[in-house]
Structure formats: structure tokens, C-alpha cells
Amino acid sequence: MDLIERYVAEVGRHLPRQQRVDVQTELRSLLQDMVEDRAQTKVDKADEAVVTAVLLEMGHPEKVAASYQTRPQYLIGPQLFPIFKIVVTVVAVVLTAVTLLGVVLSAWNSDAFLTDVTTSMVRAIPDVIGALFSAFGSVAIVFAILERVIPESELTADEEEKWDPHQLPAVDGGREMKRGELIGGIVFGVIFLLLLNAFPQWAGIIVLHDEQVMTVPLFSANFYTNLLPWANLLLLVSIGVDVYKLRFRWQNRTTLLLDIGVNLLTAVVVYIFMVNGPVLGVNAALAQATDFSQEGIEVFTNIFAFIERIALPLILITQFIAIAPKGYQLWQLPKGDTPPMVAGKMG
Amino acid sequence: MTKANQQYAENLQLELRRGVIVLAVLSQLRQTHYGYSLRQALVDKGFDVNEGTLYPLLRRLESQGLLNSEWDLEEGGRPRRYYTLSEAGQAILTDLKAEWKYLGVVMDGLLVDDK
Numbered sequence: 001m002d003l004i005e006r007y008v009a010e011v012g013r014h015l016p017r018q019q020r021v022d023v024q025t026e027l028r029s030l031l032q033d034m035v036e037d038r039a040q041t042k043v044d045k046a047d048e049a050v051v052t053a054v055l056l057e058m059g060h061p062e063k064v065a066a067s068y069q070t071r072p073q074y075l076i077g078p079q080l081f082p083i084f085k086i087v088v089t090v091v092a093v094v095l096t097a098v099t100l101l102g103v104v105l106s107a108w109n110s111d112a113f114l115t116d117v118t119t120s121m122v123r124a125i126p127d128v129i130g131a132l133f134s135a136f137g138s139v140a141i142v143f144a145i146l147e148r149v150i151p152e153s154e155l156t157a158d159e160e161e162k163w164d165p166h167q168l169p170a171v172d173g174g175r176e177m178k179r180g181e182l183i184g185g186i187v188f189g190v191i192f193l194l195l196l197n198a199f200p201q202w203a204g205i206i207v208l209h210d211e212q213v214m215t216v217p218l219f220s221a222n223f224y225t226n227l228l229p230w231a232n233l234l235l236l237v238s239i240g241v242d243v244y245k246l247r248f249r250w251q252n253r254t255t256l257l258l259d260i261g262v263n264l265l266t267a268v269v270v271y272i273f274m275v276n277g278p279v280l281g282v283n284a285a286l287a288q289a290t291d292f293s294q295e296g297i298e299v300f301t302n303i304f305a306f307i308e309r310i311a312l313p314l315i316l317i318t319q320f321i322a323i324a325p326k327g328y329q330l331w332q333l334p335k336g337d338t339p340p341m342v343a344g345k346m347g
Numbered sequence: 348m349t350k351a352n353q354q355y356a357e358n359l360q361l362e363l364r365r366g367v368i369v370l371a372v373l374s375q376l377r378q379t380h381y382g383y384s385l386r387q388a389l390v391d392k393g394f395d396v397n398e399g400t401l402y403p404l405l406r407r408l409e410s411q412g413l414l415n416s417e418w419d420l421e422e423g424g425r426p427r428r429y430y431t432l433s434e435a436g437q438a439i440l441t442d443l444k445a446e447w448k449y450l451g452v453v454m455d456g457l458l459v460d461d462k
Contacts, residue, residue: 023406026382026428030402033383033425059399067403070410 220281
């Protein structure tokens with residue numbers, strides 16, 4: 001009898017509080033039924049060997065408790081795991097790239113640049129490893145929480161239902177999106193986002209002044225005050241689309257639509273830049289930081305004004321030129337008609 | 348048969364039985380049963396099932412709305428939870444039964460010995 005109580009208590013320890021007492025009451029009753037049936041006597045008079053045999057037959061308490069759980073017992077389930085893998089890869093690459101960039105920038109002004117970069121990189125290895133473990137842990141925690149917060153119906157939303165055979169790439173056609181290109185795009189986007197928002201002093205032109213390397217901010221005060229949110233929006237959307245594309249790797253209707261969306265958003269943002277410029281504002285800062293003659297500064301100022309005047313409309317036009325082939329590819333994709341069901345198909 | 352193949356065959360048999368356990372349980376719960384009496388009813392008809400699998404399954408089927416349950420806390424007696432088919436469970440049982448019969452015919456056709 002004591003063994004049954006110990007078994008029931010142990011099962012209870014692995015059950016959620018809200019169902020513990022209920023399951024324990026039922027389990028105790030069932031075990032007593034089993035023992036009495038086997039021993040052909042009241043449970044308190046039953047031989048311990050019979051009780052032991054019944055408990056062994058029932059199974060390990062942790063396993064039995066796990067069977068009572070309505071949700072699967074894993075940290076990150078099969079539905080979220082593919083996205084988890086992508087996020088971990090991206091975070092690892094971005095983290096390493098940002099750390100290396102930090103090492104290079106910190107040694108930028110050094111006389112012995114190469115030696116300092118090499119030493120700093122070697123010194124940074126344990127930090128990078130530590131940061132990677134920490135980032136992995138943080139991502140895992142976020143996904144573990146998502147696994148428990150997202151309703152089960154959402155998690156088990158059948159991929160098969162959303163899957164369209166017509167979106168499969170042709171055997172010898174369809175463009176595979178290179179993993180390296182996508183990760184590169186994401187890394188570049190994140191670094192640019194960080195530069196603009198966290199380290200604007202580094203987002204500039206490198207000049208030599210009094211035998212010292214200096215960075216002159218490239219973007220105007222107007223850009224940081226009025227236009228930065230638009231730049232951030234564009235970068236975040238681009239990063240998001242690249243992360244999504246990384247999951248599928250093959251161009252399909254959705255990725256083409258997303259690409260067109262990014263082109264349109266870029267066009268809108270560039271138009272806002274054109275109307276609310278200036279974006280570049282190097283002239284005053286350059287004058288302060290350099291010994292350039294007035295003529296030299298004017299040349300630079302004119303160059304940047306020219307770049308802004310020419311580059312922005314050019315980028316705007318490029319977006320529409322880029323949309324055209326994507327629109328054509330989209331039109332070329334077979335329409336997503338549902339194929340007729342095969343009668344009597346099993347499985 | 349090698350030991351590894353024997354093990355593999357046993358696992359496949361287990362999988363096969365697992366596939367029909369819900370149907371077997373629902374079929375017997377047209378009558379009210381508590382866990383142990385249900386197990387006995389299944390065993391009596393030749394369907395041996397491990398208790399560690401059966402009892403949690405009853406809870407899961409109930410949480411999915413296929414079973415109704417009720418405690419019987421008779422004075423001095425052992426508290427027992429009785430299960431019976433819900434309306435949704437009855438509908439599922441009807442569907443599963445039809446599928447099982449269809450599969451039976453198909454499988455008989457597939458497994459017929461070569462003359």
C-alpha cells in the first residue's frame with residue numbers, strides 16, 4: 001500500500017498542479033483495482049510482490065505522468081523548430097560579424113592596426129563563444145515561451161493545408177535563393193541598422209586629420225531627426241523578408257510578392273527622402289574635421305549634393321525596373337488551381 | 348529472424364495496435380466504464396492494452412471532447428471515474444468504424460495468399 005502511495009505521489013510531482021489531485025485520485029483507485037484483481041484479496045492484504053509487479057507493469061512514474069500531459073513534452077516542438085534553426089543561424093552570424101566589426105573599428109586609429117586587430121580578435125574569441133552560447137540560450141528561451149503561449153491549434157495548423165504543389169520550383173527552373181546571399185543581406189541590414197541607430201558616429205567618411213583617422217558623419221542632422229524612422233522601417237522589413245526567404249530558399253509566389261513589396265516600400269521611402277531631404281550632410285562636419293581649403297570643401301559638398309540629386313531618383317527608378325521582371329515571373333507561375341482529389345486515396 | 352529484426356517486428360506490431368487503440372476504446376465506451384473495468388472489457392475480447400497507455404488516453408479523449416466522465420464517490424467505497432461516449436465521440440466512432448471496415452476489406456484483398 002505504501003508503494004502505491006509513493007508511486008502516486010511521484011507521478012503527481014510531474015503533473016501540472018491543476019490536474020494533479022484529480023489524476024492522483026483516479027490513478028490510486030485504478031492501481032488498487034489492479035492489485036486486488038491480481039491478488040484476489042483486499043489491497044491492504046496484498047503481497048508486496050503483486051504490488052511491485054503492478055507498478056512495474058504500469059510504467060515509470062515520469063513516463064506515466066508525461067502520458068497524462070495534453071501537450072507534448074519538448075522545449076521547442078517540430079512546428080517551431082525550423083524557424084528556431086533559422087533564427088539561431090542568423091543571430092550567430094550577425095553576432096560574430098558585429099563583434100568582428102567592433103574589433104576592427106576599435107583598432108582603427110591604432111598605428112599598428114594589423115597587430116592590434118589580430119590580438120583583439122584572439123582576445124575576442126572567448127567573448128564571442130560566450131556571447132554565442134548566451135544568444136543561443138536567449139533564443140531558445142524565447143521559442144520555449146512561444147511554444148507554450150501560442151495556442152496548440154495555431155501550432156498544429158496543418159502545413160499540408162497551406163502547401164500548394166503549384167509553387168514547387170520547376171526541375172530545371174525556378175531560382176534557388178542562395179543561403180549566403182540571404183544571410184549576407186540580413187547581416188548587412190543589421191549592421192546598417194546598428195550603425196544608424198546605435199553608432200551614428202561611425203556612419204560616415206573616414207578622413208585623415210592631423211595624422212589621425214577620423215570619421216565624419218555622412219548623414220545630415222535632418223536625416224537623423226526626420227528620416228531615420230523611414231530608414232529603420234525599410235531595413236527591418238528587408239531583414240524580415242530575407243529571414244522569411246531563408247526558410248524556403250526557392251523563389252515562389254509569396255517570395256516574389258514580398259520582393260515586389262520591398263521594392264515598392266523602397267520607392268516610397270526614397271520619395272520621402274527626396275521630398276524631405278537633405279539626406280547627406282557632410283559639408284559642415286567635413287569643414288570642421290579637415291584642413292581642406294574652401295575650394296576642396298566646396299568640391300566635396302558639390303559631389304555629395306550631386307550624388308543626392310542623382311542617386312535618389314536613380315534608386316527610385318531602379319525599384320520600378322526591378323519590379324518588372326518579378327511581375328513577369330509572377331505572371332509566368334502556374335495559377336494555384338487545386339488538383340482533383342484522387343478517389344479512394346488513403347493516408 | 349535476427350534479434351534486431353525480431354525487435355523491429357515487435358515495434359511494428361506495437362505501432363499497428365497503437366493505431367487502433369482509440370477505436371477499440373471508443374467501441375467499448377458505448378457502455379459506461381471506469382478505467383479498470385474498461386481494461387477488463389477489452390482484455391476479455393482479446394485486446395490487451397497496457398494500463399499505463401490506457402488510463403492517460405481516457406483523459407486525453409475526454410479533454411478532446413470525445414468522452415464524458417463523472418466521479419462516483421460512493422460512501423466507504425473506492426472513488427471511481429466513469430467514462431462514456433459523448434455525442435462527438437459517437438460521431439467519431441461511427442466514422443472510424445466505417446474506415447476500419449473499408450480498410451479491413453482492402454487489407455484482406457492485399458494480404459490474400461497467392462494460389
